Amino acid sequence: MEPNNIKDWIKRKKDQRERMNPETLFDGILKGDLSSLSSGITLIESQDKDQRYAADGLIQKCLPYSGKSIRVGITGVPGVGKSTFIEAFGMLLIRGGFKVAVLAIDPSSSVSGGSILGDKTRMNELSAQDSVFIRPSPARYTLGGVARKTRESILLCEAAGYDFILVETVGVGQSETVVKSMVDFFLLLMLSGAGDELQGIKKGIMEMADALVITKADGDNKLRAKLAAREYKNALHLFPSNKNNWIPKVFTCSALEKKNITNVLDVIEDFRSHVMSSGFFETNRKSQDNKWLSETLKELIINDFFLDGQMIIHLKEIEQKVINGEKTSFQAADELYKIYTNARRV
Ligand SMILES: Nc1nc2c(ncn2[C@@H]2O[C@H](COP(=O)(O)OP(=O)(O)O)[C@@H](O)[C@H]2O)c(=O)[nH]1
Ligand SMILES: [Mg+2]
Structure with missing residues (x-):
């Protein structure tokens, strides 16, 4: 990369980060600025872990409004x-x-x-x-x-x-x-x-x-x-x-x-x-919130398991045993669950 290009690249990255900064986005969103709202949703949709944290921060700020x-x-x-x-x-x-x-x-x-x-x-x-x-x-x-x-x-x-x-x-x-x-x-x-x-x-x-x-x-x-x-x-x-x-x-x-x-x-x-x-309006929204709490929790736990390389290796091994008829699927799941919970014990 040419030096100038590097400078441009750094500037672009910096601008991008600034645009995706939860504080900046929040201010924009509260003012009803469309491009902030758009970028905020893009942040929410990101798969990147850091961006996910930023997105959570943004949602937290928006919640009271x-x-x-x-x-x-x-x-x-x-x-x-x-x-x-x-x-x-x-x-x-x-x-x-x-x-x-x-x-x-x-x-x-x-x-x-x-x-x-x-x-x-x-x-x-x-x-x-x-x-x-x-x-x-x-x-x-x-x-x-x-x-x-x-x-x-x-x-x-x-x-x-x-x-x-x-x-x-x-x-x-x-x-x-x-x-x-x-x-x-x-x-x-x-x-x-x-x-x-x-x-x-x-x-x-x-x-x-x-x-x-x-x-x-x-x-x-x-x-x-x-x-x-x-x-x-x-x-x-x-x-x-x-x-x-x-x-x-x-x-x-x-x-x-x-x-x-x-x-x-x-x-x-x-x-x-x-x-x-x-009073149904309020109770319904509350029960929806509760449902979403458990849905999100389930998603977090599932991701924690399936995005863990070590667990995937265990999974593949045990899968083979199920295919070979050495274990029932319940035994296999139980064994994997034990490995998973043990690995998370401190
Ligand atoms: N006659 C008539 N046709 C309609 C009406 N609403 C939609 N259409 C037609 O039905 C087709 C499908 O409509 P669209 O809004 O794309 O349906 P969607 O797939 O449910 O989003 C289009 O050709 C529309 O023009 C209506 O009120 N009257
Ligand atoms: Mg349509």
């Missing part, structure tokens, strides 16, 4: 109209004077490297707004890792003053359950016409929903959407009542024609006052 938003989960199968809906709903919120953050949980992004929010084309108007922050799903992680990072991102967005945090997830696998455990209000988007089976919507997911919206209620589809809404309304009566004593609302909307979008906001406001006065 977090919690004031309403967190909304939005799910539904690919093609149901999530992105189009978020564009219309987000714009409605913006016109109401709210600041809106859109985050995503996309387990497939760890495989494809892509993301459901990659299609910002459907959020043209929304993504151009100053009071909107859009962040795609962190890639390269397990669902548990993505979930933790998204949850931490919510805290940062709240410290930055966002009033509504919309967490989008695609309706496959376990991601809905994960999103449900970090939001206050859970919205399920559904298509009319296609059967539940076809939509891959499990009954359990319908049971989690605080509102169910039949999308694309426009043109020829209007009547069908209405009929579907009626059917779902009847079906929901057969479900056991929710812990929050809230009867899930069912209605239709057209994000394309921007029809009935206000209903969603009205329902969220009704829901909020319902759970605030019953």
